Amino acid sequence: MASYIKETETEIVLTHPRDSSTSVRILKYGATILSWKVKGQEQLWLSEKAILDGSKAVRGGIPLVFPVFGKSEGHETSQLPQHGFARNSVWEFLGQVESDPLTVQFGLGPENISETARCQWPHDFTLIFTVSLPSEDSLSTSLEVENTDKQPWEFNVLFHTYFRIPDITQTHVEGLTGTQVTDKVSKTNYAGNEAKITIAGEVDRVYSSPSTPDSVAIVSGSKTLFNVQNLQNLKDVVVWNPWTEKANGLADFSPKDGFKNMICVETGSVSKYQTVAPGAKWSASQTLKSHL
Ligand SMILES: O=P(O)(O)OC[C@H]1O[C@@H](O)[C@H](O)[C@@H](O)[C@@H]1O
Secondary structure (H helix, E strand, O other), rough: OOOEEEOOOOOOEEEOOOOOEEEEEEEEEOHHHHEEEEOEEEEEEEEEOOOOOOOOOOOOOOOOEOOOOOOOOOOOOOOOOEEOOOHEEEOOEEEEEEEEEEEEEEEHHHHOOOOOOOOHHHHHHHEEHHHHEEEEEEEEEEEEEEEOOOEEEEEEEEOEEEEEEOOHHHHHEEEOEEEEEEEEEEEEEEEEEEOEOOOOEEEEEEOOOOOOEEEEEEEEEOOOEEEEEEEEEEOOEEEEHHHHHHHOOOOOOOOHHHHHHEEEEEEEEEEEEEEOOOOOOEEEEEEEEEOO
């Protein structure tokens, strides 16, 4: 394995071959991306109290949501905890699959998940999570979902990205007009026509588009910090910031005013379940671009 991929018992670190100040650190637990650095600067928010020992999903970075997003009564995923089991399972590191761009893969199957999760969701599957560094300032993630069962089953997928930002009060999100919004805080649904989505309190919304959005931008003042782009099969975007009270209630959220320096812009397929037939595959991907 090339020297720009380092593996320890618990983590993989990739360093960009042409620029060692770009790197990505992935925990095998959850295949959770913990850190993405561009020009040596951290782009993701990770709680100072994030638990990395495999006893709890990581608070920050990019946890993976599969096979369910929320809680849905009466559905085949209804026994599972919120966000499913992918973020709570140790993935197998499958190694490098490409050198340019530097690309690695992780795999998860029924043999890797807990007995409890297996009982709660007794389907056969293979997940392949691919992480690559297409350029010095971008990070791509993709997830392939394969049904290795004899029956079709339904699922949700989400890349739960916590972006690190200088100041939430100066930050807005663009690119989500023409969407349908499910607002989990006000418990309302409405048309998403705001050109600029600003955050001034707890926000927990799903923006659903009829087609995959072109690009979602996270902007500070007049400067674009990030674009979430090259979206494939990801028609929903969750915008989440816990603000004061919710952050206080999350034991692993630290510092408590850390909500000022983070925004979750999570691309997924969550407003409807996807169905995958026996033997079939479905995949989704995103590229995060930093404008540092
Ligand atoms: O605390 P968790 O399970 O990591 O979830 C954090 C948040 O994740 C978001 O994706 C959800 O929309 C929120 O409702 C949720 O609070």
